Amino acid sequence: MTTDVLQIELRKAERSRIQEVDFNHLPFGKHFSDHMFVADFVDGQWQNQLIVPFDNFTLSPALSSLHYGQSIFEGMKAFKNEAGEVSMFRPYANFERMNESARRMCMATLPEEVFMGGLEALLRVDADWVPDTPESSLYVRPYMFGTDTFLGVAPSKTYRFCIFTCPVGPYYSNPPKLKVETEYSRSAPGGVGYAKCAGNYGGSLYPTMLAQQQGYDQLIWTDAREHKYIEESGTMNIMFIIDGKLVTPATSDTILKGVTRDSILKIARNWGVEVEERLVSVDEIISAIETGRLTEAFGAGTAVGCAAYSLIGYNGKDYMLPEFAPEDSFAVRIKNYLTDLRTGKVDDTFGWMHQV
Numbered sequence: 001m002t003t004d005v006l007q008i009e010l011r012k013a014e015r016s017r018i019q020e021v022d023f024n025h026l027p028f029g030k031h032f033s034d035h036m037f038v039a040d041f042v043d044g045q046w047q048n049q050l051i052v053p054f055d056n057f058t059l060s061p062a063l064s065s066l067h068y069g070q071s072i073f074e075g076m077k078a079f080k081n082e083a084g085e086v087s088m089f090r091p092y093a094n095f096e097r098m099n100e101s102a103r104r105m106c107m108a109t110l111p112e113e114v115f116m117g118g119l120e121a122l123l124r125v126d127a128d129w130v131p132d133t134p135e136s137s138l139y140v141r142p143y144m145f146g147t148d149t150f151l152g153v154a155p156s157k158t159y160r161f162c163i164f165t166c167p168v169g170p171y172y173s174n175p176p177k178l179k180v181e182t183e184y185s186r187s188a189p190g191g192v193g194y195a196k197c198a199g200n201y202g203g204s205l206y207p208t209m210l211a212q213q214q215g216y217d218q219l220i221w222t223d224a225r226e227h228k229y230i231e232e233s234g235t236m237n238i239m240f241i242i243d244g245k246l247v248t249p250a251t252s253d254t255i256l257k258g259v260t261r262d263s264i265l266k267i268a269r270n271w272g273v274e275v276e277e278r279l280v281s282v283d284e285i286i287s288a289i290e291t292g293r294l295t296e297a298f299g300a301g302t303a304v305g306c307a308a309y310s311l312i313g314y315n316g317k318d319y320m321l322p323e324f325a326p327e328d329s330f331a332v333r334i335k336n337y338l339t340d341l342r343t344g345k346v347d348d349t350f351g352w353m354h355q356v
């Protein structure tokens with residue numbers, strides 16, 4: 001694949017929409033920054049790299065990915081430090097995972113210069129959109145989909161890669177209530193659960209809606225064979241503090257390898273917290289709640305960050321999770337540490353921040 005011809009052409013928006021956004025009240029995923037990056041994979045090469053005003057695409061009704069689901073994405077965040085400099089959190093981890101998803105979905109992979117080059121150029125053009133208000137950041141959404149106009153079921157030969165961004169505030173306003181899912185499955189062994197492909201999210205909506213009708217916010221996904229072992233929660237990885245140890249399901253082909261998950265595990269080990277990555281059964285968690293050994297349950301993901309849960313429903317019974325003072329909570333300490341790291345208030349000892 002030749003990439004030496006790659007140049008990014010910038011077509012600037014005639015006027016910025018930034019004044020229309022209240023940066024003190026940012027909903028998740030509703031305001032889009034002025035520009036987007038677009039590149040096309042045609043004739044075996046990534047080409048036509050553009051930064052253009054955020055706008056609609058014109059697509060064929062026969063677009064293969066609309067029918068057969070060759071569509072993958074990533075979620076990442078950019079932050080501003082006190083000096084106003086913009087950095088990304090671990091963008092190479094997302095770059096690598098995007099290509100893992102692409103390989104699983106039989107799609108073209110992205111060269112580093114297209115992914116990182118497009119990302120950096122876009123963030124420089126829209127740097128004013130990176131919030132510096134508390135609990136806010138610029139959510140970055142890279143994604144790719146097949147663009148062949150062909151109805152035979154086959155890998156597309158052409159793809160579009162796009163990155164757009166949105167200034168966002170917190171994802172949840174209250175600690176979510178979870179229900180353990182024992183009928184539907186998010187993923188199965190040998191499937192695509194570890195890939196960040198669109199269909200994984202589409203398939204989760206119906207069971208989640210059923211749980212929401214019963215008063216829960218999100219699901220705890222369990223293994224597809226027995227519904228016995230915990231895999232993920234909502235769109236996130238899930239973690240527990242049991243007997244002071246950080247316990248989380250080991251990743252596999254049914255669980256997404258979360259960048260936030262990996263970061264939390266590395267920080268915890270660095271802090272001397274014992275970490276267990278292993279099979280975690282629902283029965284173990286219920287028993288640990290009942291005996292007071294479980295002190296925290298929280299989700300870890302890019303969009304949400306680190307979100308403490310308030311309740312777990314299982315087999316028709318609700319189990320309240322313990323309340324704690326924020327200073328005693330591992331999840332709150334991690335959340336604060338990650339915020340400080342990302343906004344330059346503590347040293348980047350892990351080398352995770354990438355200045356643009």
Ligand code: COI
Nearest residue numbers: 075076235301302303304
């Ligand atoms: C993320 O945390 O970036 C996610 O992928 C969740 C998203 C689907 C809102």
